[in-house]
Every structure is written in C-alpha cells, then in structure tokens.
Amino acid sequence: MLETVDILIERGTLLTLDRERRILTDGAIAIRADRIIAVGKTADIKKQYTAGKIIDASSRVVMPGLVDGHAHLNEIARGLIPDDLKTSDWLKYWCYPYFAATTAEDEYWYSQCLIAEMIRSGTTCFAEPGCKFLPSIVKSIEKSGIRATTGSWVWDHGGPDGQKCPEYFLKMSLKECLELTENNIKSFNGAANGRIKIFATIEGVGTCSDDLMIGTKELADRYGTSTLMHKASSREEVAAEMRVTGHRPVEHMYKIGVLGPNVFLNHMTAVDGYEVEYLAETDTKVCQNPPAALKLAKGTTQMGKFLEMRKAGVTVALGCDGVNSGDHKDMFRAMYLAATLPKDARIDASVITAEEVIEMATLNGYRATGWDKDLGVLEAGRKADMILIDIDRPEFVPTYNYVYSLVYTASGDCVDTVIVDGKILMEGRELTTIDLAEVRAHCRELAPQLLTRSNVKPVSRWPIV
Template sequence: MLYTHATILTLNPSRDIIVDGAILVQRDTIADIGKSDVLIQRYITGVDEGTKEEERNLEGRIIIPGLISTHVHTAQTLLRGAADDLELVSWLCERIWVLQGNFTPEDGYAAARISIAEMLKTGTTCFLESMFADRYGFDGLCKAVEESGIRGCLGKIVMDSGKYAGDPKWAMHPGLIENRETSLLGALKMHERWDGAANGRIKVWFGARTPGGVSDDLYREMTALSHEKNIPITMHCAEVAADRAYFASLNHTPMSYCSSVDLLGPSTVLVHMVHLDDSDIAALARTNTHVAHCPTSNAKLASGIARVPDLLNAGVNVGLGTDGAPCNNTNDLFQEMKLAGIIHKAQSMDPTLVPAETVLEMATINGARALGLHDTIGSLEVGKKADFVAVDVRKVGMQPVYSPVSAVVYSATGRDVDLVVVDGRVVVEGGVLLSMDEEAVWREAQRRGHEVVERAGLGAKVKSRWPMK
C-alpha cells in the first residue's frame, strides 16, 4: 500500500516533516518514504500495470509514528472510575488491591482486551504492561495482544512480600500475594512460552514490585537473570513521599538503593520517579536507565510532579505512560502528551520548558528507546516496522494548523485518530477498530467489571457520591 498526500512527522534523526508526503508499506516494513509526487511516479504512474502499488489518499491527515506507552496496567481498565479522588495508599489498599485480588483469569483477559482496544483506537501501537499478576492469567494477556495486532512488552509481576514500602499497615489483598516460585519463576516460564511470539510483537519482561514488596535477595536474583537471559525490567519507584521515606530508613536514596541491588541500566524502565534528588538524576544518566513519566496519574493521586526538565537536561531518556485507568480514567496517550507539555510550565512558571517537540519525542522515539526497540519502531524511516497513525485534522477542533507538531500535542485527542497501522496491518480505519469486535469487548468488560466489584464487596463504595434516582 502507498499512503499519499499526508503531512508526515518522521521523528527521524533530522526530525524531518514531509509536507504532501507518502509512505510505501511492503509487508510489515516501511519500504520508501518521501514526497507524494515522487513516490506516485515511482510506484504507480511510472510502472507497468502489473507492478503498480495500491494507493490510499490521506489528504488532511498528519501521520506520526505509532505512540508508545511506557507504563500501562491493562488489568486496571476493568476498574475505571472505581477509585476516584483518593491518594495512592488508600487508593491501593482500600480499593484497587481489594478489587484486583478478586480477579479471575477471564476477568484479566477481558481487561486486557478493552485496554488494547482503547489504545489502538487512540493511536498507541506499542505498550509496556507494568505488573501483570499471576491470577489475571498471563496467557490471556498474550492471547489478547496476539489477536488484536498491537505490539506489547509484557511485565509479569515479581514479588515476595505483600507490603507497601515495608509498612505492615499497607498490606496487599491476600489474593494478590505471590512468592518467588509463582512470580519470578512464573515470569521465566512465560518468557520461554511467549517471548517473540506474534511475529515478534510480544516481548516478556520482569515487572518487579516497588521496593518494600521485593526482598533484596529476590531483586538480585532477578537482575542476574535479566543480564543472563536478556529480559528487561520495569518497576515503580519513588512515586510517593512514603517511598522516599522507606529508602531513607535503609540509609539510601531511591537510586542508591536501586544500584545496591543492580537494578540500574539500559534494560530497566523505572516508573513515576517523582521524589528524586540531584544524585539520583545523575545516577540515572550515568547508567542509561530509562524513566516512564505519568503526569496524569501523579497529579490525580496527588503524588507530586516528576522533575522531568531536570531529567531531560541531564540526558536521561524519558518516555510517557498513561498508568492505569483507575488513576487516569483513560488510556489515551494524546491526552497524556498535552498534560506532559503543560504541567511543568505551570510548576516552573517557564513556558519554554518541555516544548511540544520534546513531548512528541517522549511518546514515540524515546519510548522505543526505553523498550529497546528504537532500531525497529519509534520513527518513520525506511527499513523500520510500519507502525504509524494518521490524525484527521479536517475538523473544527483542529483547524487552522500552523505547526503540525503543536496540533498533534496540544489540540488532538485519541478521538481524532483516523488510521492505525501496526506491523503493516491496518487495525483501525476511519476511526473504526478492525482487529477486534469493539462492542463485544466493552460489553464483556462492563459485565465483568461490575461482577468484580460485587465479588469484592465494594459495590456501595464505588457508586456515585451524588444520589442516582
């Protein structure tokens, strides 16, 4: 297929923007990219009838690389809106862990499907699942990725303690507690079974719990296996003040602790990273450790605002993530881009910090780099995978367009996504999800979400605070 007459934000090393551009896709790969008139001549009008490429006119669209979410909890989409307006520890201990502790594998599969459906429809073509518990059914998550056509890096939970930040008052629901055999060894089994499946779209990661939920010995065993078997690691870290206090109780800063158990390095994505000092930022830069920035979750849970301008200035690679639906209420990375572009301006009173171009890099090529996939996705270049998104700007909420980058970051939402291609396959066309039965997906999620709430005995707590008559 030759996609023509679009404005293309390549995110290539020169950050070229091609006006009236075209992309030739052959199988799962970008075979050519350039001006529409040149590629039309090369592949349609200037060749024999039998060798002509099919053309798809994308006039009025902006093509960007597929968005990459570096932090998602797919299971939690089943709990969207079930824990609003709570700070993190109450949110976890009184609602989310209780609800998730009542999941079945069938619930986990339904949750994965609605998460993936929403991500695809809103332009996310690759995601990093942070911590999928054994009880959710990891096989079902992989099956959902395989069926849907999305690209997924899937973190299987690693833990051996049911506490948060080492505090027994913040205990996990018993249904979520796993030991070394179930978590770490289970992750190894899933890696053997699924890593590289679905034409390479599935990668299996270690999804370590936050420090305080994993013993030092288990961390060290996991990091040794990570090096030996080339299994990347993702982990929440320094999200709330309680995390920082826990590190201090061990005579550590967040990154000195992570260094002590060999967590830092280019195969690790640390999530949130709100409560850091200067030495932590220097350690991240020195070790090439990646950071996933989740501004909406951090704001909604009142966790604080990550020092993203300082991280970027130090040379730390920062990607974007939506986190889970109960602390964001959406898996739409366009909305996350907008907040990432404005929240640091408000905090610093400097409108030049984290400009739109930087935000788009965070959501594409930086995310690909964090996942170790920058040689294959994250930018639109010949030889890379055909993962891209067309944003429709033929709308009153998008016009006029002066800078296409500004339009994508500050004006667009996921509802403006017209076309999504992953691995060369069209999975969304005209805003319609093609790879899944969307209505069946949301109806199943609606039913199972309510069943989980009732099973957990929280039906009265998750309802509207205003009377519903």
C-alpha cells in the same frame, strides 16, 4: 515496471522523526509485510511503487505510533475508587482487593476494551507493568494486533513496605517469583511476530526484596529483555525506604547494582537531584505518568525532576497509567500535560517544547522498551507502525504548526487510521481486529460479578435516585 507493495500511503504530511526531524509535505510511504519499504515525495514514490491498498492522506498528518509507557491492563474499575484517597489506602482497600478478584476471563475481555481505547487514540505500543493471567493478556495483545511489553506482576513482600499488601494477595516466595518470570520469558518473549516482549515486571514500590530486584535484573540480562517496576512514586515510599535501608529508592538500587540500560522505572516522582546522576550514569530508563500523578496528588509539579533527568541525558518516556489512577488511555492528553505542567511549575515557558514532548511519546518510548532500532521513525527499513491524524477536523483549521496543534489542541479522537506491523488496526475510526459490540457485552456481563467477588462497594457523594 512498477513494484507492488501491500499499502501505499500518499499525499500526506509526514512527521518523519528522522535524524533531521524532517516534516515531509505531499509525502508517501510504501509498506510491504511488516516493514516500511520507502518514504519520499508522492510523485517519486509513485514512479516506483503501486499497491492493492492505497490510502489518500491528503487531509492527514502521518506520524510514528505513540507509546504508552505505563499501561495497566488489570486496572479495570473505572469510577469505583473515590478520588480523595491517599495512595496507600487507594491500593490496600480498593485496588488490591479488586485485582485479587479478577479472573482470566475478566483480564481477557477488559484488556480488549482497554486496547481498543488505546488504538482509537493513536497508541500503537505500550508497556504493561504486570498482569495476573499472562496467557489471557498475551492472547488479547496477539488478537488486537497492537505491540506491547508485558509480564506477570510479582512481589515477594520483602521490601521496606512489604506489609502493605494483604497477606492473601499474590503471596509468592522469591524462588516462585523468579521461576514464574523465567518461564514467562521462555514461553512468550517474541510472540506474535515479535510484537510481544516479556519483561521482568515486579511491583517495586517497597514490596520487593533486594534479592528479587537482583534476580530479575539477572534474568533480564540473560534473556536480552528488561526489568520494569514502579519506583519513587511518593514521599511515603521514600520515607519507608529511608527507614529500612538508609537510602532513597533510586539510590538504594544504585548501591545494590540493579540500575542499567534495560531497567525501566515508572512514576519516579520523588527523586532527588543526586539520584538523577545515578540514572544518567547507568542509562536507566524512566516513565513519567502525568495523568496518574495529578489525580493521585503525587506532587509532580512541586518535586518532579523530569526536566533535570532529560537535561542529564536520561531517556524519559511518557505514559497514562491504568484507568483507576489516570482514568484514561489518551496519550494526546498525556502529551498536553507533559508540555504544560513543567512550564507552569517552573514559571518558565522555555523549559520544554512541543517537539520534545512528541519525542517523549515516540522515540523515548521505543528506546525505553528496547524497540528503538526498529521503531519510532518513518523511514525505509523500519517496522510499519504509524498513525494518521485527520486534519480536516476543526481543531486543525487552520494551523500553521502541526506539532503545536498535536500537543496543545488535539485529542485521541483526531486519530483516523492506525497501522501496526504493516496491518491496519483502524481505518476511518473503524476498528478491524476488535469487535467492540462483543467486547462491550462481555465486559458489562462480567463487571457486576467481579464487583461482588471483590467485596468493594462503589460510592457516590450525590444521591442516585
């Protein structure tokens, strides 16, 4: 008598990411509700299970879903900001005014569009570094079926670079920041069958007081969640911190006791060798965002210490960043950069491998977001989050190594089917939870209104006639 499950994926090539990193040919996966029930050879699995929904994966590679470790949902002004600005001007004169003008409705519809872009390129989980209207974002994540961490973006203008924010912009006291963060955790942490985690999301780059970093760390410890912030993102930030505290940003965090396993530091381009030791000692998590680092000229190839971090045992996840900075949400493009930039920077092809980069985009991402016990591996008992890649596309014909082709050749367009929490979010590239036509219509209607409110003017170096 066959046991009935909800979904049976059969005859696929499975990148299991299990302890031995087995690549299973002619493999099958049985899914019941939100969990993987069994993984094995198709013949063996079919002796035991049947399902209402059977997916023929004979021309598919199946792998755990990708994690975008830094995915702003409030950066929604594609093509608005000139591509030749230094980060401080980029923030002060473009990003902040635009962000300040967004409404709850804007955040809902634009986040639907960004999540659609993520699902369509194989991202099943992301870390959102802080939004303005949390209930809108929670609703959007809930409806889309994706998995994410999020929170309210707060700062108290108390750090070494506190004056860089306009006075009017999200000015909050320390007490208000902490109360909002705690209320968010109480209201939404664990929502949507556990698909949503609320992190203590503070801006971090010089705009937050020591007391805010200490307070949010205490909240994260108390509620079993994490703090996430931008840190060591540029030379300018390091200089400002040195002037005020006498220490580099990561060093300063170490001195005041706010590093730890549940602390997720994003960007981390301007880190010194001795700071890597502090990260390793405290098991602090890091996210590298090559698309944004390159476009904003952070110097990642010249001073990045991600290889040293990895060597020291630090968990380094991978992210794209928002679409004002990295300009796309395709983790395959981020993986390509994470694999190739260090090779060229060190003039040594052996410094990182395609396998290690896939681990960054899966296992390390889940570890950094605290989901590693449930996710990142295709094996029985884990949550059913996975992507199916179409290997009938010319990019894979022929290939002798799927891992190489996924990292060096593929783009997000190669993703055919996406499953999160046992639910199909895309099949045959058709989204099942997001109505793209509806989302497009809302975004196009809202965009000019937002532009007018923000008082930011798009530029074009070429005449538009």
